[in-house]
Amino acid sequence: MAKSNQVRIIGGAWRSRRISFPDHDGLRPSADRVRETLFNWLGQDLSGQRCLDLFAGSGALGFEALSRGAAGVVMVEKSRRVCEALRRNAELLAAKNLQLHCADALEFATAAAADAAARFDVVFLDPPFRSNLAAQALPRIAPLLRARARARVYVESATAFTASGDWRVLRQGRAGQVHYTLVTYGD
Numbered sequence: 001m002a003k004s005n006q007v008r009i010i011g012g013a014w015r016s017r018r019i020s021f022p023d024h025d026g027l028r029p030s031a032d033r034v035r036e037t038l039f040n041w042l043g044q045d046l047s048g049q050r051c052l053d054l055f056a057g058s059g060a061l062g063f064e065a066l067s068r069g070a071a072g073v074v075m076v077e078k079s080r081r082v083c084e085a086l087r088r089n090a091e092l093l094a095a096k097n098l099q100l101h102c103a104d105a106l107e108f109a110t111a112a113a114a115d116a117a118a119r120f121d122v123v124f125l126d127p128p129f130r131s132n133l134a135a136q137a138l139p140r141i142a143p144l145l146r147a148r149a150r151a152r153v154y155v156e157s158a159t160a161f162t163a164s165g166d167w168r169v170l171r172q173g174r175a176g177q178v179h180y181t182l183v184t185y186g187d
Helices: 031-044 059-068 080-094 105-112 133-144
Strands: 002-007 018-022 052-053 072-077 100-104 121-123 152-157 167-177 178-185
Touching: 002 100, 018 080, 031 059, 031 152, 031 167, 031 178, 052 059, 052 105, 052 133, 059 072, 059 080, 072 080, 072 105, 072 167, 080 100, 121 133, 133 152
Parallel strands: 052 072, 052 121, 072 100, 121 152
Antiparallel strands: 002 018, 152 178, 167 178
């Protein structure tokens, strides 16, 4: 039997509830301290906001957003085994307003750009650790932002985020080897 790991939801309606996820190469959930900082930056109440959890992994960011009142969360995860764990967690939490897509994140973002209904206020971009997928995903995310100047994108990676083009850093921090940054697009 595959080893199962757990992460705790830190705020909102599901505060202190635990979700499980399997071992999987590159899957490394955002630490409690990092998630707490992120949701302090975003605000504790995400009511009315639509969120995209690209590279969902453990689902910690998407479930945390739902726990804090997000109007809807779309999770995208490529691994079928990890995707099945996300489904089980959604059932255990009786999560509403959650869409789960077992798909490649980059392909999903490219296809979603053509769908005018696929627009988000917050995007969580936490790809497998030490991958270059964040840099590949950012240009595909820009068309998915609902109100570009107000939408926020959270980037978590092994290297510090350097803003380029129309991306602007709002906040950033570091915890151990993890760099985390909140950015916006445009003016």
